[in-house]
Amino acid sequence: xxxxxxxxxxxxxxxVFATTIKSYVDRNRISIDDSLTLSIEISGAEDGGGVDxxxxxxxxxxxxxxxxxxxIINGKMNxxxxxxxxxxxxxxxxxxxxxxxxxxxxxxxxxxxxxxxxTKGEAFESTDIADSxxxxxxxxxSNKNPMVNEAVLYTVRFLRKVQIDGARFVENPKLGEFLxxxxxxxxxxxxxxxxxxxxxxxxxxxxxxxxxxxxTIPPVxxxxxLLGRSKRQGNSFFDSFFDSxxxxxxxxxxxxxxxxxxxxxxxxxxxxxxxxxxxxxxQFSHDxxxxxxxxxxxxxxxxxxxxxxxxxxxxxxxxxxDYKIYADKPSLDIKTNDGKLEGIKIFTYxxxxxxxxxxxxxxxxxxxxxxxxxxxxSLNHDPITISVLETGSLHEKIAEEETKDEHEKRDVSYIGKxxxxxxxxxxxxxxxxxxxRDLYFYIILFGIPHILxxxxxxxxxxxxxxxxxxxxxxxxxAYKHAVRSTAQIPSxxxxxxxxxxxxxxxxxxxxxxxxxxxxxxxxxxxxxTLSIEKxxxxxxxxxxxxxxxxxYGLLSDSEHALDRNKFxxxxxxxxxxxxxxxxxx
Numbered sequence: 001x002x003x004x005x006x007x008x009x010x011x012x013x014x015x016v017f018a019t020t021i022k023s024y025v026d027r028n029r030i031s032i033d034d035s036l037t038l039s040i041e042i043s044g045a046e047d048g049g050g051v052d053x054x055x056x057x058x059x060x061x062x063x064x065x066x067x068x069x070x071x072i073i074n075g076k077m078n079x080x081x082x083x084x085x086x087x088x089x090x091x092x093x094x095x096x097x098x099x100x101x102x103x104x105x106x107x108x109x110x111x112x113x114x115x116x117x118x119t120k121g122e123a124f125e126s127t128d129i130a131d132s133x134x135x136x137x138x139x140x141x142s143n144k145n146p147m148v149n150e151a152v153l154y155t156v157r158f159l160r161k162v163q164i165d166g167a168r169f170v171e172n173p174k175l176g177e178f179l180x181x182x183x184x185x186x187x188x189x190x191x192x193x194x195x196x197x198x199x200x201x202x203x204x205x206x207x208x209x210x211x212x213x214x215x216t217i218p219p220v221x222x223x224x225x226l227l228g229r230s231k232r233q234g235n236s237f238f239d240s241f242f243d244s245x246x247x248x249x250x251x252x253x254x255x256x257x258x259x260x261x262x263x264x265x266x267x268x269x270x271x272x273x274x275x276x277x278x279x280x281x282x283q284f285s286h287d288x289x290x291x292x293x294x295x296x297x298x299x300x301x302x303x304x305x306x307x308x309x310x311x312x313x314x315x316x317x318x319x320x321x322d323y324k325i326y327a328d329k330p331s332l333d334i335k336t337n338d339g340k341l342e343g344i345k346i347f348t349y350x351x352x353x354x355x356x357x358x359x360x361x362x363x364x365x366x367x368x369x370x371x372x373x374x375x376x377x378s379l380n381h382d383p384i385t386i387s388v389l390e391t392g393s394l395h396e397k398i399a400e401e402e403t404k405d406e407h408e409k410r411d412v413s414y415i416g417k418x419x420x421x422x423x424x425x426x427x428x429x430x431x432x433x434x435x436x437r438d439l440y441f442y443i444i445l446f447g448i449p450h451i452l453x454x455x456x457x458x459x460x461x462x463x464x465x466x467x468x469x470x471x472x473x474x475x476x477x478a479y480k481h482a483v484r485s486t487a488q489i490p491s492x493x494x495x496x497x498x499x500x501x502x503x504x505x506x507x508x509x510x511x512x513x514x515x516x517x518x519x520x521x522x523x524x525x526x527x528x529t530l531s532i533e534k535x536x537x538x539x540x541x542x543x544x545x546x547x548x549x550x551x552y553g554l555l556s557d558s559e560h561a562l563d564r565n566k567f568x569x570x571x572x573x574x575x576x577x578x579x580x581x582x583x584x585x
Contacts, residue, residue, distance in 0.1 A: 021040070025038050031119050042083075056097055067084070135162070151206050151308065152207050157203075163227045167222055171254075177210060181308070181334075183336045186203050222253045222254075269367075272378070274312060274314060278368065280307075281379075282303050282304075289387065292389045301346070302344065310332060317351075351386070358388070486568060543570075
């Protein structure tokens with residue numbers, strides 16, 4: 001039996017992961033000419049791929065595939081699967097994406113419904129777009145005349161019809177006069193406005209004015225490099241490809257400022273006004289109608305609504321000489337829906353009576369300002385009555401009897417012998433002999449972990465050597481693979497650009513898939529750190545840049561061929577440089 005216990009103690013623990021499922025969209029408001037992306041994310045399931053949502057009334061549904069990701073946190077692995085769908089509206093109005101139910105591991109999971117607003121024309125209105133040209137930066141608010149603490153949707157949109165490189169904010173939104181709450185992730189999408197198709201990058205926040213008065217949000221500013229075509233002069237390595245190139249023209253895009261006129265909350269205000277502005281609903285519950293003295297009654301006040309629930313506070317229920325009230329930390333669950341901040345906040349208290357009888361806890365009130373009805377509204381619950389019993393439970397009686405026995409004097413009595421006999425003679429103190437069976441067991445018990453540790457170290461070292469040899473072999477054969485690939489493709493920039501990316505990825509120790517995902521700037525930055533000479537670096541940059549221009553439609557790949565022999569010479573020069581660099585670099 002004791003050996004079985006030892007073995008059980010050596011077994012590793014098993015982690016069990018909970019399955020969760022949720023649905024979300026990249027935006028809640030679109031025009032009839034646009035589309036949106038619906039994502040179904042499943043976490044903790046062994047296999048969450050291949051989700052089928054069927055038909056959705058009012059939308060045409062197209063699946064765009066499933067992506068997966070794995071996270072390892074504190075030794076625990078959790079996989080998530082995301083199925084994406086493009087929804088194209090078929091009519092104007094308020095449409096609803098229904099909730100979806102899925103069965104995993106004999107348990108059903110259900111998502112929340114989502115409301116979508118489909119407009120007739122543009123998904124958003126702006127008079128700035130008509131005269132702004134190819135690059136537009138908009139800064140908008142949903143309400144320019146809010147009240148203090150009223151939720152306002154703040155949006156920054158960067159629209160472009162042309163390719164711009166290295167775009168970045170140099171003047172971020174300055175919202176110091178507001179409390180802010182992020183609205184999901186930043187999104188990118190395509191929309192049609194004034195008959196023109198734009199690529200849009202959108203940032204949304206919900207802001208809450210802190211005080212009355214006129215507040216102006218300064219312009220936001222984006223800087224980048226506009227890609228333009230320029231004529232190339234002279235004879236060089238690049239002139240053999242085509243007779244023109246693309247230049248980067250510095251460009252600054254600035255939005256208009258936005259002014260808000262914030263109105264104060266009306267007077268007089270209720271004495272129990274919480275400062276909350278929006279909409280609220282309150283529920284009250286307690287888990288016991290009768291309790292013994294010293295025990296507790298759990299009380300929950302559940303507040304649900306629209307607005308800044310994060311800063312909502314309610315007064316603690318009043319205590320009396322008959323009971324004490326202890327507050328726990330409130331829990332908060334918030335989400336955004338169609339530009340609104342919604343959520344549930346739960347306030348938890350423990351009521352502990354101090355004497356028997358009947359106690360009544362008074363009502364709890366909270367007032368807020370309703371932005372729809374434009375008035376203060378008070379919420380309250382009815383008083384609760386609790387019966388408090390005497391402390392006469394069985395365990396309390398036992399405790400009293402045990403305490404009484406401790407104080408009673410008892411005679412000394414003989415109750416038994418010691419586990420081991422007491423030896424008083426020196427001759428009886430002999431050496432204990434361990435049996436061979438016990439000796440083998442102890443050797444196995446304490447030796448196996450050390451043997452496993454040594455084997456593990458050897459295995460890891462072997463894998464590292466194999467990976468190192470594999471990387472060396474890939475780098476050695478990278479040039480041969482690239483040259484062999486050039487014989488199997490037409491002489492176009494896109495294809496040669498892919499070959500160059502795969503070659504650089506293999507030399508950098510990356511897989512083929514990760515190599516093709518390298519960007520122009522990542523490759524040039526890496527080669528620059530490896531001290532590749534400028535002339536060779538410029539030729540590589542030229543090919544990769546031209547490949548990107550073809551990809552974005554700024555250059556026709558079919559009109560400009562790339563000479564295979566010159567590309568191989570360039571590749572050979574690069575390979576010679578990279579192989580002469582120490583592996584540590």
